[in-house]
Amino acid sequence: MPPAVQERDIQKLIFLLYRHYVDMAVLRLTSAILFASVLGLSHAQTSSGGNNTVLTTCQSIANAISSASSVFYPGSPNYVADISHWANSSTENAVCSVEPGTADDVGAILRILGSSRTSFGVKGGGHSPNPGFSSTKGVEISMARFSEVTYHESSQTVDIGPGLVWENVYAALEPHNVSVVGGRISGVGVSGFTLGGGLSYKANEHGLALDNVQAYELVFPNGTVATVTSADEDLWFGLRGGFNNFGIVTKFTLKTFPQTKIWGGTIAIPSSSLDAAAGAIASYQANVTDPKATINAQFLYASGEVILDLVVFYDAPTPPPGIFEDFLSIPGANASLVSTRTILELVQFEANAAPAEPNILLNASPVKSFTKPIIESVINETKFWGDRLTPESATIVANIVEVFLPSMFSHGPPSAYPPDRSITIAPINLYLGWTNSSATNTMHDALVQSAAQMKAVTIGDGQDVENAAIYTNYALGDAPLESLYGGNVQRLHEIKVKYDPDNVMGLTGGFKF
Ligand SMILES: Cc1cc2nc3c(=O)[nH]c(=O)nc-3n(C[C@H](O)[C@H](O)[C@H](O)COP(=O)(O)OP(=O)(O)OC[C@H]3O[C@@H](n4cnc5c(N)ncnc54)[C@H](O)[C@@H]3O)c2cc1C
Ligand SMILES: *[C@@H]1O[C@H](CO)[C@@H](O)[C@H](O)[C@H]1NC(C)=O
Ligand SMILES: *[C@@H]1O[C@H](CO)[C@@H](O)[C@H](O)[C@H]1NC(C)=O
Ligand SMILES: *[C@@H]1O[C@H](CO)[C@@H](O)[C@H](O)[C@H]1NC(C)=O
Ligand SMILES: *[C@@H]1O[C@H](CO)[C@@H](O)[C@H](O)[C@H]1NC(C)=O
Ligand SMILES: *[C@@H]1O[C@H](CO)[C@@H](O)[C@H](O)[C@H]1NC(C)=O
Ligand SMILES: *[C@@H]1O[C@H](CO)[C@@H](O)[C@H](O)[C@H]1NC(C)=O
Ligand SMILES: *[C@@H]1O[C@H](CO)[C@@H](O)[C@H](O)[C@H]1NC(C)=O
Ligand SMILES: *[C@@H]1O[C@H](CO)[C@@H](O)[C@H](O)[C@H]1NC(C)=O
Numbered sequence: 001m002p003p004a005v006q007e008r009d010i011q012k013l014i015f016l017l018y019r020h021y022v023d024m025a026v027l028r029l030t031s032a033i034l035f036a037s038v039l040g041l042s043h044a045q046t047s048s049g050g051n052n053t054v055l056t057t058c059q060s061i062a063n064a065i066s067s068a069s070s071v072f073y074p075g076s077p078n079y080v081a082d083i084s085h086w087a088n089s090s091t092e093n094a095v096c097s098v099e100p101g102t103a104d105d106v107g108a109i110l111r112i113l114g115s116s117r118t119s120f121g122v123k124g125g126g127h128s129p130n131p132g133f134s135s136t137k138g139v140e141i142s143m144a145r146f147s148e149v150t151y152h153e154s155s156q157t158v159d160i161g162p163g164l165v166w167e168n169v170y171a172a173l174e175p176h177n178v179s180v181v182g183g184r185i186s187g188v189g190v191s192g193f194t195l196g197g198g199l200s201y202k203a204n205e206h207g208l209a210l211d212n213v214q215a216y217e218l219v220f221p222n223g224t225v226a227t228v229t230s231a232d233e234d235l236w237f238g239l240r241g242g243f244n245n246f247g248i249v250t251k252f253t254l255k256t257f258p259q260t261k262i263w264g265g266t267i268a269i270p271s272s273s274l275d276a277a278a279g280a281i282a283s284y285q286a287n288v289t290d291p292k293a294t295i296n297a298q299f300l301y302a303s304g305e306v307i308l309d310l311v312v313f314y315d316a317p318t319p320p321p322g323i324f325e326d327f328l329s330i331p332g333a334n335a336s337l338v339s340t341r342t343i344l345e346l347v348q349f350e351a352n353a354a355p356a357e358p359n360i361l362l363n364a365s366p367v368k369s370f371t372k373p374i375i376e377s378v379i380n381e382t383k384f385w386g387d388r389l390t391p392e393s394a395t396i397v398a399n400i401v402e403v404f405l406p407s408m409f410s411h412g413p414p415s416a417y418p419p420d421r422s423i424t425i426a427p428i429n430l431y432l433g434w435t436n437s438s439a440t441n442t443m444h445d446a447l448v449q450s451a452a453q454m455k456a457v458t459i460g461d462g463q464d465v466e467n468a469a470i471y472t473n474y475a476l477g478d479a480p481l482e483s484l485y486g487g488n489v490q491r492l493h494e495i496k497v498k499y500d501p502d503n504v505m506g507l508t509g510g511f512k513f
Pocket of ligand 1 (some may be wrong): 123124127188193196197473474
């Protein structure tokens with residue numbers, strides 16, 4: 001999804017890498033100071049209570065869990081890994097972290113957190129850019145120890161641990177020549193991606209990731225462990241799009257599909273050819289119906305102008321003629337980074353692609369069909385906000401046009417997300433990264449304004465998207481529930497009350513039913 005890195009960006013990458021090491025050093029220092037304060041060297045907490053109460057909870061957890069699980073405190077490398085997020089802006093300093101190793105231990109932890117009313121976070125891959133969604137100042141639960149991939153050839157399914165990232169899954173399945181509907185960029189977690197929806201290279205063929213779940217192992221907020229399947233009507237509806245509202249998932253069972261090598265990569269298109277590219281993308285959307293094909297057009301602000309990194313994908317070693325030629329013949333298009341490769345190789349290639357700025361936020365604008373005027377407005381928005389936000393320390397100003405087939409939402413029964421499956425709503429994914437933490441409000445406002453502008457242009461283009469749902473996994477943390485779940489909100493609230501009467505999951509962040 002985010003900007004791909006070309007040779008021209010290599011210097012920036014080296015800089016980011018360097019800064020990453022500096023950041024980690026800062027984090028370690030912060031941790032050391034924090035550790036000292038938790039040990040009681042700071043008197044402030046004794047009377048205020050807050051952190052000491054949490055510390056007591058941490059100790060209760062440590063006493064209750066089996067030897068498969070552990071609690072960590074600031075200063076330990078596990079603690080640092082547990083609280084770390086892809087975007088530093090969504091990392092918070094927890095009082096302690098816990099790495100459960102069994103579903104029963106997750107149950108014991110939830111019971112203690114619930115009865116002590118302690119704030120907590122649940123982290124899968126840690127890729128949410130919304131602060132508080134998988135982070136906390138209380139107890140951070142890292143799912144890292146749930147890291148098994150078990151392929152069942154007879155049922156063509158795979159059990160996946162929620163602590164994994166997609167490249168772990170692709171790597172484990174590759175020897176079997178099968179794959180799943182999973183992530184497009186390395187580092188993204190199985191958990192949040194699948195619980196929120198899951199836009200994949202293979203989505204035109206098989207739907208969202210959540211359409212390919214066969215079962216969840218779920219720890220209810222009261223600590224009881226259960227397996228949830230389509231037989232459990234309400235939970236099945238709620239879990240498909242509902243993130244952490246109903247408990248903590250300790251295993252996903254997904255459908256697998258035969259997998260050959262694929263054809264794909266990034267075509268770099270210069271600023272001077274954007275008009276041709278906009279025409280070719282609109283023509284692709286209007287004409288291409290082959291579900292093995294997908295494109296992802298990443299408009300990036302770079303040195304005062306807009307450039308395009310167009311990710312192309314075909315789910316076979318070679319695409320048939322007639323699909324991608326229009327892109328390859330755009331003047332100045334450089335397709336040297338497109339090749340026949342494994343999905344794992346493509347995902348790892350796109351990885352470099354996602355430099356984690358210290359501060360990141362995403363947003364999305366809903367589109368039914370990408371026409372040339374909509375793409376032109378995306379280009380204009382990229383330029384407009386690039387010019388305006390670069391002086392405010394923005395280092396990534398990108399808008400990503402994710403083209404899917406109108407049938408993409410038709411691959412499953414009703415679910416929390418998307419609230420309307422009659423037509424696919426594809427996202428324009430707005431993406432900002434910046435260095436000055438004081439600029440957060442400016443960036444947030446820009447994302448709101450720019451998405452509103454794109455939506456107005458889409459409506460002006462004759463598309464009825466006034467009430468179309470925003471994709472959960474790209475939405476800003478303060479997005480109203482109705483903007484994501486539409487007419488499903490009331491039912492989701494009722495399901496939540498039924499399965500979490502004590503509102504234990506209200507102690508953790510995210511979109512709350
Ligand atoms: C670089 C990048 C690329 C991306 N690419 C794509 C893409 O191609 N397609 C797409 O659809 N999205 C994409 N996304 C969005 C991504 O799907 C979401 O950020 C997703 O939520 C990340 O999952 P995670 O497990 O890493 O997140 P986390 O931050 O760990 O968790 C996200 C949410 O899920 C909850 N959660 C995590 N684990 C569990 C669990 N075991 N049980 C219950 N709740 C849990 C958390 O509490 C949190 O609220 C991308 C994001 C980034 C930053
Ligand atoms: C095409 O891109 C590759 C990889 O980024 C680069 O090495 C090469 O110089 C580019 N070719 C042209 C003609 O720009
Ligand atoms: C509690 O700990 C957090 C860090 O985890 C710290 O920022 C905060 O100041 C502490 N609160 C009190 C009351 O000491
Ligand atoms: C990263 O986040 C931490 C905790 O919120 C903060 O103290 C630190 O300044 C951030 N680092 C950078 C480089 O922004
Ligand atoms: C996977 O495919 C490769 C190449 O086609 C083949 O050599 C190999 O035997 C296959 N492996 C399995 C487990 O089917
Ligand atoms: C479909 O493709 C044809 C041939 O490439 C092109 O002439 C036509 O304009 C396209 N349709 C639309 C609606 O873009
Ligand atoms: C470009 O975007 C800005 C900001 O949204 C808007 O005010 C302006 O009208 C747009 N220009 C064109 C030509 O669409
Ligand atoms: C960060 O932004 C604040 C508020 O706009 C400003 O006062 C400060 O100078 C900026 N810092 C840097 C390093 O640019
Ligand atoms: C825990 O909650 C589940 C789901 O609501 C319920 O089926 C189960 O009976 C509860 N267990 C206990 C011990 O209350």
